[in-house]
Amino acid sequence: MSNPEDSPVRESPVPMSECGAALAIEQVPDRWTWLILREMLYGVSRFADIQADIGIPKSVLSGRLAQIVENGLAKKKAYRDGSSRTRHAYVLTQKGRELAPVILALMQWGDKHIKNGESALELTDKRSGNPVKIGIVPKGGALPLRWLTFAPVRKENESKGGD
DSSP: OOOOTTSOOSSOSSOGGGOHHHHHHHHSOSHHHHHHHHHHHTTOOBHHHHHHHHTOOHHHHHHHHHHHHHTTSEEEEEEOOTTSOOEEEEEEOHHHHTTHHHHHHHHHHHHHHTSTTOOSEEEEETTTOOBOOOOOOOTTOSOOGGGEEEEEOOOHHHHTTOO
């Protein structure tokens, strides 16, 4: 798929209207949408919690959540806290959950190229406990998402009860 550096091509081999990447970008078009989906991937589902975690203005969050639901990436789930009015949590659909490898690949790339190899999140196989990385694998060779565990990376002094 890649081209040798010494032989540039004039045009893409796939028209924009037929390119899965271009079409996907229309569904997830901006930074806020990716960050909201990241929160949902981690299990954060309530409006106020998402808003507080990523610092997004309420009006922007409301619009992006409506778009995410309309695109079928998440669904609204009603809940009530005590005697308060009914509110909605936002839960990823299968279509939304299938963006996890993209989000995790961006995280892995950022850890390597921006954070100098330091990661704030450890991905492990729930069954074996072995660390996992996102990559290109042969068909049928990937772990299902349900077999992954997401856990914050513990720094040396945290695990020893240090400063």
